[in-house]
Amino acid sequence: MTQEPFELVVERHGPTVLRVCRAVVGPGSAEDAWSETFLSALRAYPRLRAGSNVEAWLVTIAHRKSIDHVRAQGRRPVPTGELPDRGIFTGIPGGWERDLWSALKELPLKQRQTVAYHYLAGLPYADIAEIVGGTPEAARRAAADGIATLRRTYLNPQLERDRQGAAP
Amino acid sequence: MMTTQHTLDGGDLFVPLPEVDTEAQRRLHNRLAAAATKAGILDVAYRTVDTPLGALLLAATEEGLVRVAYGIQDHDKVLEQLASRVSPRVLRAPARLDLAAQQIEEYFAGRRTGFDLPLDLRLSAGFRRNVLTHLPEIPYGKTASYAELAAAAGHPKAVRAVGTACAMNPLPVVVPCHRVVRSDGTAGQYVGGTDAKKLLLTLEAAA
Numbered sequence: 001m002t003q004e005p006f007e008l009v010v011e012r013h014g015p016t017v018l019r020v021c022r023a024v025v026g027p028g029s030a031e032d033a034w035s036e037t038f039l040s041a042l043r044a045y046p047r048l049r050a051g052s053n054v055e056a057w058l059v060t061i062a063h064r065k066s067i068d069h070v071r072a073q074g075r076r077p078v079p080t081g082e083l084p085d086r087g088i089f090t091g092i093p094g095g096w097e098r099d100l101w102s103a104l105k106e107l108p109l110k111q112r113q114t115v116a117y118h119y120l121a122g123l124p125y126a127d128i129a130e131i132v133g134g135t136p137e138a139a140r141r142a143a144a145d146g147i148a149t150l151r152r153t154y155l156n157p158q159l160e161r162d163r164q165g166a167a168p
Numbered sequence: 169m170m171t172t173q174h175t176l177d178g179g180d181l182f183v184p185l186p187e188v189d190t191e192a193q194r195r196l197h198n199r200l201a202a203a204a205t206k207a208g209i210l211d212v213a214y215r216t217v218d219t220p221l222g223a224l225l226l227a228a229t230e231e232g233l234v235r236v237a238y239g240i241q242d243h244d245k246v247l248e249q250l251a252s253r254v255s256p257r258v259l260r261a262p263a264r265l266d267l268a269a270q271q272i273e274e275y276f277a278g279r280r281t282g283f284d285l286p287l288d289l290r291l292s293a294g295f296r297r298n299v300l301t302h303l304p305e306i307p308y309g310k311t312a313s314y315a316e317l318a319a320a321a322g323h324p325k326a327v328r329a330v331g332t333a334c335a336m337n338p339l340p341v342v343v344p345c346h347r348v349v350r351s352d353g354t355a356g357q358y359v360g361g362t363d364a365k366k367l368l369l370t371l372e373a374a375a
């Protein structure tokens with residue numbers, strides 16, 4: 001069975017996998033997670049079964065690599081107050097590294113993963129359930145909850161502030 | 169009411185996260201090529217080099233230069249062949265081909281008459297490979313006929329097979345099949361086209 005050159009896999013799926021890594025592990029570790037994902041994928045590529053869904057395969061690898069980074073982040077002391085200097089990121093000030101990621105990182109990990117795999121990689125919940133465990137219905141619910149929270153905390157931060165301000 | 173539909177569509181949330189971050193992709197690609205080389209899993213590295221005959225594709229395994237291809241041979245198709253015949257672990261990774269690219273540039277500038285590169289002849293076998301190993305015996309600026317080369321390869325009657333071996337040379341320019349011409353002195357066929365063959369022979373005659 002003929003496989004296409006791995007270069008085409010990087011070209012075609014690299015950008016989506018980077019979005020997934022960014023959404024799951026954040027700006028500080030996303031490029032490390034991407035690099036580990038594609039190095040691991042390159043190693044295994046000749047053994048990939050013909051007809052496999054390459055993007056789902058890459059997201060599965062990215063999922064495993066990301067978990068290592070999320071765990072490492074959990075072990076590091078939690079930074080208090082402001083985000084680190086934006087200069088270390090390449091994005092524009094106030095870009096995703098700031099507002100979107102600060103909303104994403106407050107989500108439970110499973111919600112962040114299911115949201116990224118469904119809304120960024122476009123995977124169906126049946127595939128996502130195989131990657132994160134549990135049932136497709138549970139994956140669907142986690143993603144819906146994640147999106148609902150993001151709408152509140154990211155798209156309507158003012159509402160969220162009002163809500164918190166109103167809390168006793 | 170559209171409310172439910174709207175709630176399920178989360179696409180608008182991720183607008184600030186770029187769909188393609190060209191700068192990051194370039195950085196990550198370089199990092200992948202370096203890591204793959206270090207890990208010994210970059211089976212085929214490739215790049216292109218600009219020449220008076222257009223962009224040439226250069227590809228190398230860990231053993232050496234394995235493929236040179238003209239634009240008319242369709243670089244995408246050549247990469248697919250490398251993926252199926254050598255390994256699908258194919259990446260654009262210029263570093264491994266720096267020396268080859270430099271020597272090819274020097275050759276086209278008339279400053280180099282021979283190539284000093286490790287070659288990987290795995291894409292050629294049997295009699296064709298035998299022919300390829302005799303090609304570098306034709307000196308720079310000289311030509312030999314298909315019949316002479318057949319004799320040199322030990323099969324004086326295999327003139328047509330020599331033509332096929334030249335037509336299927338995986339390493340044109342570097343392994344000088346362009347120096348094999350017809351017995352009547354005309355250039356004859358060439359993988360890069362007859363005009364390319366004439367240009368190479370003119371270049372070598374002038375130097």
